[in-house]
Amino acid sequence: MTAHPETVDALIIGAGPAGLSAATELRRQGGGQVVVLEREATAGGIPRHCLHSPYGLREWKRLMFGPAYAKRLVQEAKGAGVEIRCQTTVTALHPGGEVDVSAPDGPRRIRGRVVLLALGARETPRAARLIGGTKPGGVMNTATLQSFAAFSKHRPFHRPVILGTELVAFSALLTCRTLGARPVAMLEPGPEITARGVFAAAPRALGVPLYRNTRITAIHGRAQVDGITVESNGVQRDIACDGVVVTGGFRPENALLRAAGLALDPGSLGPRIDQYGRLTDPAYFSAGNVLHPIETAGWCWEEGRRVARCMAAALNGALPPRDTAEPLAVDGVTQGDALAYALPQELCAPAPQVPPAFDRVQMRLRQPFSGQVRVAGQSHWIASRPERRITLPLHPTPEAE
Amino acid sequence: MTQPVQTYDIAVIGAGVIGCAIARRLTLDGARVVVLEKAADILDGASKANSAILHTGFDAPEGSLELACVQEGYREYEALHAQFNLPLDRCGALVLAWSAEQEARLPALMEQARANAVSDVVPLTRTETLALEPNLNPDVRAAFRVPRESLIDPWSAPHAYLLQALLNGGTLKRNCAVSGGSFDGAIWTLDTTKGPLRARHVVNAAGLYGDRIDAALLGQTQFTIRPRKGQFVVFDKMAAGLARHILLPVPTATTKGIVVCRTVWGNLLVGPTAEEQDDRETAGLEAETLRMLHAKGAEILPALAQEEVTSIYAGLRPACEHKDYQIRAHAGRNMVTVGAIRSTGLSSALGTAAHVARLLQGQGHAPAPLSAPQVPRMAMLAEEGARDWQASGNDGMLCHCERVTWREVRAALDDPLAPKTLAGLKRRTRATMGRCQGFYCGQAVQDLLAESTDA
Ligand SMILES: Cc1cc2nc3c(=O)[nH]c(=O)nc-3n(C[C@H](O)[C@H](O)[C@H](O)COP(=O)(O)OP(=O)(O)OC[C@H]3O[C@@H](n4cnc5c(N)ncnc54)[C@H](O)[C@@H]3O)c2cc1C
Ligand SMILES: Cc1cc2nc3c(=O)[nH]c(=O)nc-3n(C[C@H](O)[C@H](O)[C@H](O)COP(=O)(O)OP(=O)(O)OC[C@H]3O[C@@H](n4cnc5c(N)ncnc54)[C@H](O)[C@@H]3O)c2cc1C
DSSP states (O other), X not given: OOSSOEEEEEEEEOOSHHHHHHHHHHHHTTOOSEEEEOSSSSSSOGXXXXXXXXXXXXXXXXXXXXXXXXXXXXXXXXXXXXXXXXXXXXXXXXXXXXXXXXXXXXXXXXXXXXXXXXXXXXXXXXXXXXXEEOOOBSEEEHHHHHHHHHHOSOOSOSSEEEEOOSHHHHHHHHHHHHHTOOOOXXXXXXXXXXXXXXXXXXXXXXTOXXXXXXXXXXXXXXXXXXXXXXXXXXXXXXXXXXXXXXXXXXXXXXXXXXXXXXXXXXXXXXXXXXXXXXXXXXXXXXXXXXXXXXXXXXXXXXXXXXXXXXXXXXXXXXXXXXGGOEEOOEESSOGGGOEEEEESOEEOOOOTTOOOSOOEEEEEESSOEEXXXXXXXXXXEEEEOTTOOEEXXXXXXXXXX | OOOOOOEEEEEEEOOXXXXXXXXHHHHHTTOOEEEEOSSSSSSOSGGGSOOOEEOOOTTSOTTOHHHHHHHHHHHHHHHHHHHHTOOOBXXXXXXXXXXXXXXXXXXXXXXXHHHTTOXXXXXXXXXXXXXXXXXXXXTOOEEEEETTXXXXXXXXXXXXXHHXXXXXXXXXXXXXXXXXXXXXXXXXXXXETTEEEEEEEEEEOOGGGHHHHHHHHHSOOSOOBOOEEEEEXXXXXXXXXXXXXXXXXXXXXXXXXXXXXXXXXXOEEEEOOOEEOSOSSOOOBOHHHHHHHHHHHHHHSGGGGGSOEEEEEEEEEOOBSSSSXXXXXXXXXXXXXXXXXXXXXXXXXXXXXXXXXXXXXXXXXXXXXXXXXOOOOOOOOSTTSOOGGGSTTOOOEEETTTTEEHHHHHHHHTSTTOOSSHHHHHHHHOTTOSTTTTTTXXXXXXXXXXXXXXX
16 A cells, blocks of 8 residues: 555544534534545435434434535535535545545545544344344345436335334335335334334224234245244244345444454443444544434434534544543343443543533343443433433543542 | 257256256267256356355265266366456365264264365364364364365355356257157157256256256156255354454264355355255245354354344255265266256366266267356456456446446346346345345346346
8 A cells, every 4th residue: 555645634434413414513613624435426325325314403403304414514514615525435544544435546645634434334234143944135225225216217016014103113114115015014023112102003993913022934935025923921823024124223333443443332332432432442533323322313413413523623633642541330221131231431531621522322232121331430320222222421420420 | 930949968957056067068078058047147056045155075975976066076176267257265174073973983974085185184183173263162072174165155156157158159948848859769859947958968958856857857757856855054253353263173974064154245144954855946044043053153152142143045955865866877868867966066067077977988978078168257246356346347336235236137137047036136136145145226226137137
């Protein structure tokens, strides 16, 4: 590689809500040359293909559909002087903020004085769930289904089954309607619907039967799905359908991080950060769903803005040394492995002038839990369930007591 | 207007790895060859799913036809892979003993390897084994190393063979199932779903249907296929660093056992099982077996327990009641059966093809080899090879997990052997075969295929 790669002040990897809002904010903070690298042909991230609401409430107090929201994020970034390079895939991260990219005109290296990893998260596909049967066409995650609705004249199926009841499963339900497909059933392997209250009523309102305690044991079909076998309380039965939408089970897009040897949180599978959003290599920062699978676009947008301010501070040398970080202490919720993760994972000695991007701890549970938790020396009462956002105030000093 | 009915020199029934290699060999020898494949794409039978190991034959039965074909096939692959731009990862294999009983069998297995002219096997102590494979479960007791066991691409190799046949005058007919035929003493007329077809010689390379084709054309068969299913779990590229070698168990009487090995694409696979079944069409996956494989992998490489599964698949071996390959020239019938190529066909294909060519010569097929045949250059899909995403003018990346470019996918759709199915496109390019399984690019890839097949 060249001895002197192109160097910019801030390099943002990923043009989703988190990356674009961070880029815009960095420019507004006087962050110098800000370049966004996006591997898709169009910037905007996941919302590009979400043909539904709600988007934009937190950002602009407006109810928007995903594509319009994505366009607006891009316009704001460009208006603020951000340069967005699409079809540019980051293929490796090197220490100190140098990254390898592959673009249509070939590979090269770019260095950012600070770099934001806003890589997003993806759903767990069928294979990783070890669902048996054959491997016909018509089995896909929600995002792929959405891409058909948003970008294609083809219809992947007409009568799918939807697996899962996280929030995103209801997006799948809505997207099926857009596509003119009629879901034959919605399946939840557990006893309860994962998404919150109002959504529980949606399947019935749309005339789609919802089966709890039901898992898929086999998918059938050769070229296309022609049915599935499900098991419910030890009883098996077949459901005729021509597709399966495998929803949720989000996991951070973390392959680059792992390959680079950046420390990951075994619970979130995203990077370990301090309260400024910095990774173990302090040239790198992170925001959005690569940290926490998953939050809403608005949440990621806000996080991007906050981390951008810390990146601007880093450019001015105003952040404390990263190696002062101590692990965040979380006690009480660890019985039965109930805690999935708590973020930020580490706390640095605070910098007086720089408000931390993460002034609250974000937690997720693996199992329902209610009881006393101690976070960074403070006690809190929580009662919550998996896939619910929990935030607790964080005093900036680790030894606050 | 009547067209003169054309008569081919050779009709090859079946475009698995064996049929593809035979078509290549006979075309290069100067024959006019037609390949008849009942499926919409080639490699849709046994050859669609295997462990992708290029075997040395170290553990094959001494003196068997299988051993001879595997070794001849190995040599030819070694000689031609660079010219075709096909990968060859000479990683070597370790045969691992996990119990005193297994340890006691290692010397005999090494003896067999030497008898099979694989004389470079090296015994290893526990310490030496762990030094070579530090991520291995420390319970391992001893091993031996087979340095020349290698990894190849199970799809680009047969593609290359058939493509070379097509570039040099061969013909492929897909969606063309053979149901019967008659031989008039000089010429075969085959009944196919695309009408009658005439050829001087017939090669039955119908894999899982080899016995049925024999019965349909000859009225009898000397073997009965009993499919043996093998299921696999494939781990993400992050896991590939956990093992350098192909990790083999001490084999049992019925199976080579569960293997842990990398793929040339940079994944790590665990499998296959060996499960007899009647069904010749469906290689069904069972969650329980997949979980067992996952656990088995983690027993051998403990760090695998935390790794992400990328893919699951299963294949059917064309096994039968006999142990050895069932290759026969049928006297007076101008026909050769290449049956029951059970578990080493990827390795032996080129050698099996050479053997079949010799048998056909014995039946009076007189070849006149091409003097300067065309050689196709395949798209390099192996992780260690020079990939298109690293080159300029690639039109950008389409599949990010496997780093497949738009140019590669368009080229595959524009090829004389262009895929007609999504599975076929995946085999040729690897698009959507990575950790996200199409979350990001699945729709774009399917649309590109639909455009090309609609056109
Ligand atoms: C099906 C679905 C429906 C949803 N519906 C809603 C909704 O109605 N309302 C709502 O608020 N939220 C919704 N969400 C959530 C919302 O879309 C996400 O929270 C938001 O997009 C996350 O933003 P992000 O920037 O973290 O990641 P993403 O939007 O995922 O953006 C990440 C970007 O990084 C790029 N990238 C990744 N790796 C690389 C690399 N190596 N090189 C270059 N670029 C790279 C990706 O291409 C992508 O563009 C939905 C999500 C899904 C999946
Ligand atoms: C689990 C597993 C692991 C393996 N691992 C390895 C390995 O690591 N290394 C190795 O060397 N080998 C391995 N093998 C073995 C190898 O895959 C097989 O030996 C090989 O694929 C057999 O190829 P074939 O061409 O004989 O059969 P097939 O691939 O089945 O080809 C036969 C073709 O004939 C077609 N056909 C059938 N009937 C008709 C008809 N009536 N008309 C027209 N066409 C017809 C079929 O559609 C098919 O395409 C493995 C196999 C399995 C299943």
